[in-house]
Amino acid sequence: MKSATRKALFSAAALFFSTSVVGAEVVKVGVIGPFSGPFAGAFGTPFRQGVEAYVAMHGNKAGGAEIQFIYRDLAGPDPQKARSLAQELVVKDKVQYLAGVVFTPNAMAIAPLSQSAKVPMVIFNASTSVVVSKSDYFVRTSNTLPQVTVPVAKYALDHDIKSAITIVSDYGPGIDAEKAFSKTFEQGGGKIVDSIRMPLSTTDFGPFLQKIRAAKPESLFAFLPFGPPTYGFVKAYNDNALEQAGIKFLGTAETQESDLQALGDGAIGLETAYFYSGAHDSPENKAFVETLKKLDPKAIANPATVSAFDGTHVIYKMVEATGGEVDGDKAIEAIKGLSWESPRGPVTIDAKTRDIIQNVYMRRVEKDSDGKLVNREFKVYEAQPDYGLTLGE
């Protein structure tokens, strides 16, 4: 029934535009993401929900043009396929904009195409610092690792934490996070007691945490991929009673919303720094979460959803600026320095780097009045840039 009304609305709108606004056209946007497979739950589905929430709130038109989204499934890191999907979208489907992409290698593979065809692309995730600089037509609405890691190191220093052990999964993002944390922490006078890199396939985290427990640092900084590893690690942190031993947990995305409820009550009290909490207290976030729930009652507002939502905003602004015409240069110029109030808080697209500048919040996991776990924000580090390029090696 709902889709019938929507169809009726669309056809009415189509009729309206075909008769009154001469030259109105359709702008196509190709969204590439893991819509099936193991990453669908944490990224693909939120991408789609974020885009659809934005369309539901702002309509499907911008600058007199109708905007259509075409979704293409890319289940994992696969640069070859990323490139051919992007090419197909640009050449065959004639999309004016590209969006999405979870993994850095995929974004890197699309960069040359975006550059030479002057196709603006809004990155919804791929969070390695260097990504955006690979094409003049890239813009990012997620975050970078140093962007969220530097504030957590500052927070530790602000709270007189003198020593830390970093413990990260042994892969690119983990090592980036380790470096960003160690560098900031040591510059501020902290002492890194040990840096542990765990194999990605680790399932039993107990031994690592016992080792940390024996070393007795004041805190540990952890970075692991979403899903099972994070779950196992947080469980092991509690099981081995590290908090009771006075070793404070510091993290970033470990408590992100799509895993949070599964972590259970053991997660209560964990402190992390990140750019979005589903419990962010603002009218913008309230409206955003309400729309999400209306479209799909099971939807969970997580960082990927809000990145896609804001990414869609950026696309709308580009379409507005060009009036729906194909003009990659004009489109990307229009959003340099763009500021708006996102569900996550105030954000700006850096005019120079085309990366996002945003608040990073310190949050503590708490139980809400309805028994659900939430990331409650308690401290803000305002307008954080990507530290990845300034921090250096």
Next chain:
Amino acid sequence: MELLLSILIDGLAYGMILFIISVGLSITMGLMRVVNLAHGVFAMLGGFLMVAVGSRFGLRPEMAAMLAVIAVGALALPLEKLIFRRVYGRSELQQVLLTIGLVFIGIAAVGTVFGNSLLAIPLPEYLKRSVDIGFRVIPMHRLAVVTAGLAVLVGLWFLFTKTRFGINIRASVDKAAAAEALGIDTSKVYRLGFMLGAALAALGGILGAELLPLEPYYPLKYLVLVLAIVAVGGMGSVFGSFMAALVLGTVETAAKYLMPEIASIMFYLTMLVVLSWRPHGLFGRQL
């Protein structure tokens, strides 16, 4: 000294979890010679059923777990009749193709019904605590898993060596024709053996979930791990799986304490060494 003790304690606990998740497979694959790559599907089903049943009827976790294990065992019956029976005695390739297909069906089905996210297995209060033994703490649920693992080992040993069913199943597997001639209903024996394997898989899925959290991709993610244990232990030997799990668990745990970067390499290196020394596994029988 404390380090050594820690390695032994954690190694034992980890090894027991490895044993518990692979023991079901060592029965279906080891004893019954069905290369059942869909082992993880039964394990995952156990966990998901436990949570579904538990929250639906408000049961205690122990009760829900027991029901789920029985339910998975029962569910194995029609599957055995309809699907698995057709590949007994066929080539390994055919068994692999069939069961890997079941893995994909399992992943998609669980993803559709329960969603593509992690499933937390509820623990009873007394298992959430940790015991302080002075220089370190031990999580209660690890102790529970060690106890359960030993109980399963003893139970299976008893079943296979001391009961009529155990003798029948070994006879049916080794010499089916002769067993039938002696009046053993081999297809019934196979059916029961298969159900036992599935039920143990479910038990392993539930008990091991603290380390190997349940999610739709579970059957594929930990497939290599369970196959490795059964292979190192030796086909057809439950005790072999037990030893293999303890050795591999302890080696990997020791590496985690001493050289974290190479912990998972150590696991496979041990496997390589054991299998080049004894290609049929620690306690494998020459076929």
